[in-house]
Amino acid sequence: MRLGFIGAGRMGRPMVRRLVRAGHEVRVLGRSAEARDALAAEGAQVVADPAGVTDDGTDAVVVCVFTDEQVRRVCLDGGLLTGMPRGSAVVVHTTGSPGTAEAVAARAEPLGIGVVDAPVSGGPHDIAAGRLTVFAGGPREAVERVRPALESYADPVLHVGPTGAGQRVKLINNALFAAQVGLLAEAAGLGARMGVDEGVLLGALTHGSAASRALTGVAARGTVAAFAQAVGDFVTKDVDVVRKVAAELGGGLGALEHALNALAGAVPPAR
Known part of the structure; x- marks a missing residue:
């Protein structure tokens, strides 16, 4: 071609x-x-x-x-x-x-x-x-x-x-992916309260039933914060769009919203 x-x-x-x-x-x-x-x-x-x-x-x-x-x-x-x-x-x-x-x-x-x-x-x-x-x-x-x-x-x-369906599917995909990382941030916090090292926890979970593509990526970086910082520009852009599209339809992101907020809290502040 x-x-x-x-x-x-x-x-x-x-x-x-x-x-x-x-x-x-x-x-x-x-x-x-x-x-x-x-x-x-x-x-x-x-x-x-x-x-x-x-x-x-x-x-x-x-x-x-x-x-x-x-x-x-x-x-x-x-x-x-x-x-x-x-x-x-x-x-x-x-x-x-x-x-x-x-x-x-x-x-x-x-x-x-x-x-x-x-x-x-x-x-x-x-x-x-x-x-x-x-x-x-x-x-x-x-x-x-x-x-x-x-x-x-x-x-x-x-x-x-x-036309437009590709964008809709991708936005949902990225919102779900980001929410999974947010859930991992919550899990890492729970692990810390239980006295489990975050890197050890993430590496171990990749071998269990909680394994996912999001977890594999996070574990490779060692911490949720490091992964969130690495992908933040791309994911934040897409999450902002899906929030806007959902609002235009008269709704929100439902249960995904809490996990997305957890992800936002895991990103270290810019210096």
Whole structure:
């Protein structure tokens, strides 16, 4: 496939590497000379302007920026869609508001461009191993059109519903993950009151029925606070969005809220 790529950072760069190695032609935005050199070394075609990532032969453009605002800037304000050919697709990996994905689709679909909101679960190590999870929302035809690219670095690629569904599933996933870490903070506090070392407790629990992916990640860091500090920027952003979406629907997060508050209390204050 002929692909454009915007957002070749912590997550995006290993995606570009996997795409190139899978035989896809990738034209990627590099904003600094250092980034452009590194991306060129991966075998990608590097451009210095967002307009350069697409041409008449582009099959899809992957957007992997950090915030919802950046997605809107790229897809709605930056002219990306007007430079894409009919029959192509936009893949948005950024976790954000379902409303943003729907707004991009409303702008793109009259131009004959498909939109797949495709937030991911996992990290750079999962991309490198080709086992990233993708929650894909959008028309089935659009999802299948971009599946060969996504499967260069993701397994499974799950079609979870119409446009915006990918964001909804990912937000619930991250709220639940964050709540699990909050519960671990409560458990570590209980252990401390019982005189059990936190690191010892966390390591032991990974071998019991309480084991989970969240626990494995926390145990690897040694303490809940260390893990919460490491993932805080990403998780807090997504939890803020899911709280906002839930409020817009006239509800809250229910039992998850207490655990999320416990997680917030486990993050050391900024110095």
